[in-house]
Amino acid sequence: MIRAGDITGLFGSLVSADCIEVLFDSLRTANRPSLTGSDRHAYHDWVLVRRKGIELGFADSEYHNAAPRACWGRGDLILSQTYFYSGLGDIQAYAGELPLGLIFSDGRDATRTKLAAFESSRHSYRNDTWDAEGYRLSVTYTADGQAIDRVACRQMAAPILRAQEMQWPELSALTSAFGEKQSDRAFASLWGDVLDAEKLQEAQSEGEIDFTDTFGATISLVGGAFRSITLHRNRDMESAGWDGALPQGLDFEDDPEALFRKIPDQPVQQSDSALTGHAVWHFADYTLHVLYSNLDNRLLRVKLIAPGTWKCIADGDA
Numbered sequence: 001m002i003r004a005g006d007i008t009g010l011f012g013s014l015v016s017a018d019c020i021e022v023l024f025d026s027l028r029t030a031n032r033p034s035l036t037g038s039d040r041h042a043y044h045d046w047v048l049v050r051r052k053g054i055e056l057g058f059a060d061s062e063y064h065n066a067a068p069r070a071c072w073g074r075g076d077l078i079l080s081q082t083y084f085y086s087g088l089g090d091i092q093a094y095a096g097e098l099p100l101g102l103i104f105s106d107g108r109d110a111t112r113t114k115l116a117a118f119e120s121s122r123h124s125y126r127n128d129t130w131d132a133e134g135y136r137l138s139v140t141y142t143a144d145g146q147a148i149d150r151v152a153c154r155q156m157a158a159p160i161l162r163a164q165e166m167q168w169p170e171l172s173a174l175t176s177a178f179g180e181k182q183s184d185r186a187f188a189s190l191w192g193d194v195l196d197a198e199k200l201q202e203a204q205s206e207g208e209i210d211f212t213d214t215f216g217a218t219i220s221l222v223g224g225a226f227r228s229i230t231l232h233r234n235r236d237m238e239s240a241g242w243d244g245a246l247p248q249g250l251d252f253e254d255d256p257e258a259l260f261r262k263i264p265d266q267p268v269q270q271s272d273s274a275l276t277g278h279a280v281w282h283f284a285d286y287t288l289h290v291l292y293s294n295l296d297n298r299l300l301r302v303k304l305i306a307p308g309t310w311k312c313i314a315d316g317d318a
Contacts, residue, residue, distance in 0.1 A: 003096060004153065013078060015032070015076065044059050048091070061075035064155075066158035102139070111128065115128075125255055125256035127140045136155075136156055137152070157235060160240045171247055173190060181226075182224055182225075187226050191215070195209070216240050236300045255292075287310040288302070288303070
């Protein structure tokens with residue numbers, strides 16, 4: 001019988017390692033992961049074994065371990081994730097042992113009881129997530145919450161390192177600068193020497209300034225005027241992450257339940273999908289758009305938009 005712990009114990013192993021080849025043999029699959037496609041920014045590949053109800057995820061080792069960006073895509077593939085399905089379309093139900101004594105017939109209450117030892121790490125919303133035994137465990141439930149639909153085990157990638165030491169602007173200074181031109185002192189002084197000639201040209205030609213490797217932020221301009229700023233979690237959009245303050249007392253480690261406790265007002269827009277969700281609120285000095293992960297149950301992006309300029313569009317961004 002296949003045991004989940006035998007697979008999670010291999011996280012970090014090279015795809016070329018004997019132990020991974022033994023794993024492939026035990027799953028009776030000839031499929032192998034590869035990053036030889038045309039997308040040079042693809043750092044993951046998966047092997048889905050439908051008849052076993054298992055999916056294995058592999059990552060480029062240099063990307064996963066947060067090596068310098070120039071090395072990304074040049075490493076070896078390592079095992080970093082596995083998914084166990086209760087049955088989905090032509091994917092048969094996994095028949096082996098699930099992690100930590102779980103079984104697919106466990107409802108939400110039973111699952112939480114079995115994982116009580118990891119309660120301090122639980123993040124919740126539509127599903128539950130724990131940090132357990134060296135990996136992140138995410139449990140997706142059936143619609144009524146009375147059984148487990150899918151279990152994901154993922155070795156989390158190392159945080160991306162920042163290119164240099166930064167001093168983050170105050171949120172009040174950011175919102176006060178909305179509408180300022182890129183060359184205006186009220187805007188330019190927020191970013192110091194990082195806003196160099198190359199970034200100014202980027203703003204002029206693309207209407208956007210990419211600060212993801214420094215401030216962990218992306219600036220949007222319309223007609224050369226500062227319209228919005230997106231504050232990224234580390235690794236969102238390959239960002240080094242915003243380490244300054246977030247609005248409304250938010251924290252990137254907040255789960256969606258904490259988000260809606262901290263901002264109890266009804267959002268003007270909210271939507272959820274299997275992997276992500278978002279919510280939008282209007283405040284006096286800005287419109288707030290928050291994107292969160294429904295797999296990790298953590299905030300991914302916090303976007304501040306000049307008041308009166310947000311437009312509702314289908315995919316939830318602004």
